[in-house]
Amino acid sequence: MMEHLTHLRTNDGSGWLGCGINSDKEGASTLKTNQSRLLKRYKDYNDLVNNFHLLPTASIFKLPDGTFSSEKEVLVAFYNIPPAALKRIFQDRRNNHCLNECPYCGQPGKPDTLDHFMPESHWPEFAIYPDNLVPQCENCARKKSNRYYSLTKSACYFIHPMYETALSQVGFEITMQIVAGIIEYKPRIHLNGSANPVIMRRIRQHIESLEIPDYIVRYCRNQHAELIDAINKANAMSAPFDFKLHCERLLESERVKAGIAEGKTMSSFPNWACAFYHALIHSSDIINFYLSQFHLPPNRPSPCVPVTSTLLYP
Known part of the structure; x- marks a missing residue:
């Protein structure tokens, strides 16, 4: 159950645009000259996203020969290298969202990337529009890239978590x-x-476009490597290690993050971590596999000689 972000919608980009116009960054005058055009275009955004089955109209800055006017470079520059006030807003949207998993794919962890839903490479007028900038994981930002509309399937590749x-x-x-x-x-x-059926098809296309199953398998392998590393460290120290309890605690931590009540029975989980550790704990074959990795090393390492702490910066 990936979290939706409808609470982040503004339906108004005047504040962010104003930060750019009132800055001393080169190109601010270009934003001011195009302010009315941009604000008018912002009002089209809802329809462009909601009409996911229609090929969006071209950018207002796209020329008849298929190239873009100089405004594109200015708008993209205000996103890539924003002035101070706009940078603070971007950082707030990127970091202060209270998400524990990616809203696009469900990957566990705090999303640390801010990227455009409608790519700024095709629609630069939405480069600094609030409702077009979505917190997400790096994998989704990279996989999504500048893709938006599938001509073969006559629909947008992805679902906008602020709108649906x-x-x-x-x-x-x-x-x-x-x-x-x-x-x-x-x-x-x-x-x-x-x-x-329409929503079902859209969800399926979203999942396939981001290749989410492949990401989940990669995540599982990374978790496995971390567990094996912990076992190897316990082996090297000849230290007691209650492996199942360790996994149960990791699962409980993830359940708390996801807001799942203790003891609640679920057939599926809101993120991959919960699903991974639930499956591991409830499979005796998997638990026994990990337990078989515990052993005493043939040559136990010599105990470390304690050293006196040295103050580097008095």
Whole structure:
């Protein structure tokens, strides 16, 4: 259940635009000259996003020969190298969103990237429009890139988490099995609740366009590597390590972050971490696989000699 971001919508970009116009950055006069055009265009944004099945109209700065006027470079520059006031706003949108997973894909962790829903490379007029800038993980920003509309499927590739709540109904399940001594992962993606066929198709296209199942498998392998590393460190120190309890605590931590009540039974989870550790803990084969990795090293390391702390900066 990826979190929707409808609370971030402003339906008004005048404040952000004003920060650019009132700055001393080169190009501020160009923004002021085009202020009325930009504000008028901002009013078109809702229709452009909501009419996901229609190819959006071209940028107001696109010339008949297919190139762009000089305003494009100015607007993109105000996003890439913003003046101080606008930079603070971008940082606030990027960092202060209270998200614990990516709203596009559900990857655990705080999204640390701010990127455009309608690519600024095609629609530079929305380069600093608030409702076009979405907090997301780096993987989604890279995968989404400058893609927006699929001509073959006659629809937008992605779902805008500020405009629709469909992705908040998506949940994740992971199954694990040991094949030839290696753990294999199979992600399953659920839709919790009812949805009409149009929404179902859009969610499926969103998932396929971002290649979310592949990302989940990669995440599982990274988690596995971290667990093996912890086991190896315990082995090297000949230290006791309650592996299952360790995983149970990680699951509980993720459940708290996701707001899942203790003891609540779920068939799917809001992020990949919950799904991963739930699957691990509830599979005796997987638990036994990890337990088999514990051993005493043939040559126990010599104990470290304590050293006196040295003050580097008095």
